[in-house]
Amino acid sequence: MSFSTLGKGCDLAALSATRAKRWRTGLDAPAHSEVFAGSDTACGAALALALARDGLQAAGHDPLSEVEDRRQVLWVQDAATIRLTGRPYRHGLPHELRHRLIHVAAKTPEDALFALEEGLRCRDLAFVIGELAGNPKALDFTASRRLSLTAEKHGVPLWLVRLDAQAELSSARMRWRVEAAASSPPRWNAEAPGRASWHAELFRARIHAPGKWTLHDDDGRLAAVAPASQQPATPDHGDMARATVGRSLAAL
Numbered sequence: 001m002s003f004s005t006l007g008k009g010c011d012l013a014a015l016s017a018t019r020a021k022r023w024r025t026g027l028d029a030p031a032h033s034e035v036f037a038g039s040d041t042a043c044g045a046a047l048a049l050a051l052a053r054d055g056l057q058a059a060g061h062d063p064l065s066e067v068e069d070r071r072q073v074l075w076v077q078d079a080a081t082i083r084l085t086g087r088p089y090r091h092g093l094p095h096e097l098r099h100r101l102i103h104v105a106a107k108t109p110e111d112a113l114f115a116l117e118e119g120l121r122c123r124d125l126a127f128v129i130g131e132l133a134g135n136p137k138a139l140d141f142t143a144s145r146r147l148s149l150t151a152e153k154h155g156v157p158l159w160l161v162r163l164d165a166q167a168e169l170s171s172a173r174m175r176w177r178v179e180a181a182a183s184s185p186p187r188w189n190a191e192a193p194g195r196a197s198w199h200a201e202l203f204r205a206r207i208h209a210p211g212k213w214t215l216h217d218d219d220g221r222l223a224a225v226a227p228a229s230q231q232p233a234t235p236d237h238g239d240m241a242r243a244t245v246g247r248s249l250a251a252l
Helices: 012-020 043-058 079-085 109-120 141-154
Strands: 032-037 072-078 101-106 125-133 158-163 174-180 197-205 211-218 221-225 236-239
Touching: 032 043, 032 141, 043 125, 043 158, 043 174, 043 197, 043 211, 043 221, 072 079, 072 109, 079 101, 079 125, 079 158, 101 109, 109 125, 109 141, 109 158, 141 158
Parallel strands: 032 158, 032 174, 072 101, 072 125, 125 158
Antiparallel strands: 174 197, 197 211, 211 221, 221 236
16 A cells, blocks of 8 residues: 555645645744744844734734734743843834733743643634743643644644743744844935844744745835745745834843
């Protein structure tokens, strides 16, 4: 018996073809994603926020539309993360999210994971962002699996930012590494900051091939430019946070 006939209704050729497709902006957000970043910049939280908003647009909740999304956004940090990067700065957030943010400052990684799981059970949340520093023992594969299953069951996407962490075993559907990229020169004011940009690597995904992109703000939407070594494509546009300066997403 060939592998293509194994399992009822299992088309391995179709599965492989889907797996080979590159990620692009404007796709539905997975239930559980991880973003690995250094603590010396705010790019981990910024990319998580940008991808989360891009997922909202794909799901039909366009932050730039005239129809207001009133759902809240949960942001959970443990004490170590707050010491490293500070708390989210409301005025650095996208305008439509500033009045919808629920911030939880947890003392321990265990408390942060509990808050994240409880938040994922609330279907009135648009999405959940979590930030954990290092590789706490509490975040083992079992805990990761619980987060994935809860997010999938209740339909609330989770973006877990891992600061100064090693990529251990995880059930996250997509896993990113990100670092800051040079901002392009501002169009009108030479003294103004350029648009926020990141070098992002998708090193593991359930249904996409690994790849690298330079992601940046394009008038409030997410643009992804792939290197020449990857399949050429016109940059895709999704929805994201507007450009921020320095640590404005995580300033005290």
